[in-house]
Amino acid sequence: MQYFPIFLDTSELQCLVVGAGEVAARKIELLLKTHAKVTVVAPWACDTVLRLQSAKKIQFHQRVYQASDLAQQQLVFVATDDAEVNRQVHDHARAQNVLVNVVDNIPLCQFITPSIVDRAPITIAISSGGVAPVLLRYLRQKLESVIPQNVSLLGQFSEKFRDVVKHTLKSVTARRFFWEDVLDGDIAENVLLGNAALAEEKLLAKLADDANAKQQGEVYLVGAGPGDPDLLTFRALRLMQKADVVVYDRLVSPQIVELVRRDAEKIYVGKAKSKHTVPQEEINELLAREALAGKRVVRLKGGDPFIFGRGGEEIETLVARGVNFQVVPGITAASGAASYAGIPLTHRDHAKSVVFATGHLQDNSINLNWQGLAQPDQTIVFYMGLTGLGIICQQLVKHGLPETTPIAMVQSATTPQQKVITGTFADIQQKAEAADIQPPALIIVGSVVSLHEKLNWFTSTGS
Ligand code: SAH
Numbered sequence: 001m002q003y004f005p006i007f008l009d010t011s012e013l014q015c016l017v018v019g020a021g022e023v024a025a026r027k028i029e030l031l032l033k034t035h036a037k038v039t040v041v042a043p044w045a046c047d048t049v050l051r052l053q054s055a056k057k058i059q060f061h062q063r064v065y066q067a068s069d070l071a072q073q074q075l076v077f078v079a080t081d082d083a084e085v086n087r088q089v090h091d092h093a094r095a096q097n098v099l100v101n102v103v104d105n106i107p108l109c110q111f112i113t114p115s116i117v118d119r120a121p122i123t124i125a126i127s128s129g130g131v132a133p134v135l136l137r138y139l140r141q142k143l144e145s146v147i148p149q150n151v152s153l154l155g156q157f158s159e160k161f162r163d164v165v166k167h168t169l170k171s172v173t174a175r176r177f178f179w180e181d182v183l184d185g186d187i188a189e190n191v192l193l194g195n196a197a198l199a200e201e202k203l204l205a206k207l208a209d210d211a212n213a214k215q216q217g218e219v220y221l222v223g224a225g226p227g228d229p230d231l232l233t234f235r236a237l238r239l240m241q242k243a244d245v246v247v248y249d250r251l252v253s254p255q256i257v258e259l260v261r262r263d264a265e266k267i268y269v270g271k272a273k274s275k276h277t278v279p280q281e282e283i284n285e286l287l288a289r290e291a292l293a294g295k296r297v298v299r300l301k302g303g304d305p306f307i308f309g310r311g312g313e314e315i316e317t318l319v320a321r322g323v324n325f326q327v328v329p330g331i332t333a334a335s336g337a338a339s340y341a342g343i344p345l346t347h348r349d350h351a352k353s354v355v356f357a358t359g360h361l362q363d364n365s366i367n368l369n370w371q372g373l374a375q376p377d378q379t380i381v382f383y384m385g386l387t388g389l390g391i392i393c394q395q396l397v398k399h400g401l402p403e404t405t406p407i408a409m410v411q412s413a414t415t416p417q418q419k420v421i422t423g424t425f426a427d428i429q430q431k432a433e434a435a436d437i438q439p440p441a442l443i444i445v446g447s448v449v450s451l452h453e454k455l456n457w458f459t460s461t462g463s
Contacts, residue, residue, distance in 0.1 A: 003112060003129050010034035014072055016098075018065045018089050019079035020045035023103055025052075027077045030113070032057055039073070041065050042080065067092050075111075079103040106130045115140045119147060121155040150192055154183070157191045161203060168211050173244060173294060178210050180242060217244075217291035219318055221311050223304040223330015227253045227415035231331050239328065244295040247286060251302025251440060253415060260298070280310060284317035291323045302440075304332040308358055308383045332356075334381040337413035337442045341420045342455030350447040351379040359385020359392055359443060366391055374399035379446035386441045389432060393425040396445065401425070406449035411441040418460035422452055 013036040017024050020042035028049065031038050038058045040049060045060060053060040061069075065085060070076060076098050078089045090108045093100035102108035114125035115136050124143060128136040158179070169175045182188060182203060190199035220239045225231035232240075240246065243264045248257060250270060260266060267286070269278040278286075283299075290297045305311030305327060318325045334356055338345045345354040353375075357368055359382035366388050373380050374396050385392055389409075397403055407428045411419040423431045 001129075003127060005114065005125060005127065007123070007125070008075075010036040013037070014074055015039070016041065016069055016073040016076040017079065018042065018069070018076065018085070019081075020049040020060070021079065021081065022046050022048070024077070024079035025049050027079060027103065027113075028052060028058060030116075031077075033118075036075075039069070041069050065089060070096050070098050073098050075099050075101075077101050077103060078108075117143045117147060119149070119152040119155065121159060122151055148192060150194075153194075153196075154188055154191050157196070157199065158182075161200075161207075165207060168207055171215065171294075174210065174215055177215070178207070182206065215294040216324060217294045217296060219287050219291045219297045219299060219315075219323055219325040220328060221299045221305045221315060221325060222301065222328040223309075223332075224248075224252045224256050224300045224302055225331040226303055226333045226336030226413050227256075228336070229253070229255045229259060231336065231414060232256065232259070233328060233330065235328050236330065239296075239298055239326075240300070242296055243298040245290045245297045246300055247283065247290075247297065248300040249302070252300050256300070260300075264298075280313060284314050287314060288317055288321045288323050291318070291325075292321065301330065302333070303336070304330045307332045307334075307356060333383060333413060333440065333442050334444075337410035338381075338444065340414045340418060340458040341408060341410050341444075341452055342457055343408060343444055343448055343452050344455070345379050345381070345444075345448065347448050347451065350377070350451070352377045354379040354381065356381050356383065358383055359388040361388045361391070364391075366395070368395075370395045370399040374401045379444065379448050382443040382445070385443045386432075386437065386439055389443065390429055392443065392445075393428065397425055401445075405445060406447055408444045408449045408452060409435075409437050409441050410444065411437050411439075413440075413442060414458075416461040418458065420452065420456070422449055 015031055015036045015038050017028055017038060017040045020040050024040070024042070025046055025048040028038055028040060040058050040060045041063065043062065043064050045062065049060060052058045070092055076089060076093050078086045078100065080086055086102045086105065086108065090100050090102050100110050101112065106112070112127065112130055114127040117124040117140060126136060126139060165175055165178060169178055187199050187202050187206070190202070222236045222239055224236065237259060240260045243261055245265045245267065246260045247267045247269055249268070257266065269283050287297055287299055299314060301309045301311060303309065311327065315325055315327065334345065346352065355373060355378060357373060357380060359366060382392055396405070403426045404424050406422060407425060408420060408422045409428065409432055419435060419437065421431050421435045421437065
């Protein structure tokens with residue numbers, strides 16, 4: 001981020017504008033929406049500037065710029081059509097530590113002004129850092145259309161009750177819960193509809209209730225899906241944006257962690273294979289402890305929490321401690337990998353059942369009902385099977401599947417790094433090695449794999 005976004009308090013701000021043509025006028029009008037004191041210097045002025053001068057909104061000096069004009073100023077906008085003057089003002093401003101913006105000349109701008117969606121007291125400022133103005137205009141239009149005009153009513157309503165809420169609810173978290181409920185529910189709805197009196201009555205009733213209630217934390221066990229953030233559920237996203245604490249591990253992609261509420265405490269608990277940074281019991285304890293302290297804890301899990309996710313163990317501890325919780329399902333890796341690799345897990349001509357199994361090695365073997373797995377017309381998906389690939393192939397052949405059975409490996413399914421390789425029990429190991437397949441990877445076994453060639457649609461940047 002090259003430009004640091006801030007909002008300046010303008011109540012004491014002195015601002016100089018050099019130039020008084022139409023371009024300068026637009027900046028002046030923008031400044032006049034604030035409390036800044038605006039001084040304008042230029043040898044001539046357009047009608048707008050003259051009008052603002054006669055309305056006493058600005059101080060206008062009709063003459064050429066001189067270096068002493070910068071004295072007492074904190075900001076300067078330069079908008080003359082003389083490149084030499086623009087540069088000169090820029091150089092003087094830099095020397096005197098006055099923040100300078102030469103309009104439409106990024107190299108001479110120490111700060112840039114964002115594009116604004118104005119719903120005072122709510123102001124949304126967006127910027128492309130000057131590099132994609134058309135995209136920026138497009139995004140702004142989108143924002144304008146999705147943010148209701150009367151959201152400003154909500155802003156004013158919140159402002160009106162800010163102090164009394166602060167005074168009544170002492171903890172920051174309690175206040176946040178309060179305002180989230182207000183904005184999420186029928187109180188805000190009433191404000192937006194213009195029923196301010198009813199909204200006010202309900203708000204005060206709720207405030208009295210909340211002041212008497214003991215703050216209860218909660219744990220949300222949330223499936224984050226296989227990697228692509230677009231595959232999160234709406235509920236997952238909503239809870240992630242409400243969280244006080246987020247506990248996540250390696251399978252949760254950084255793009256998904258980015259979507260968590262910015263102020264939430266983010267706790268990484270590892271879980272790379274054979275590098276368990278935090279033991280499971282400690283994770284269970286951590287969730288209970290944070291919730292009992294009144295916080296809203298999101299436990300983010302790759303895929304689905306109840307499929308090889310140890311989600312069951314985590315909530316058993318919560319039940320034992322009397323902590324409230326919810327479970328939010330996610331798209332499991334098998335579904336994600338199958339869809340994005342074009343391998344339907346069932347198909348009328350190929351498979352009538354599908355089994356999810358763990359390929360996790362323990363003491364160099366995998367303890368599974370191999371006979372039950374090695375069935376015709378069945379798809380088998382192995383999670384955690386990368387290291388055990390050789391044993392999986394051996395066992396399935398030993399229990400009756402032909403050596404020519406199609407098998408696929410899908411690495412980092414649904415992400416830009418997705419890689420898919422296909423083969424048979426006879427050659428998949430060598431192919432996996434040649435393709436340097438890395439975790440997380442899923443193994444799909446069965447004749448459905450033969451459809452990959454025809455149904456493959458997802459092109460990742462990584463393969
Ligand atoms: N709860 C998770 C599974 C966790 S077990 C879920 O429902 O998906 C971890 C295993 O999941 C990994 O060893 C790998 O086999 C598989 N896995 C998870 N994400 C994956 C991905 N994006 N691509 C391929 N396999 C993945």
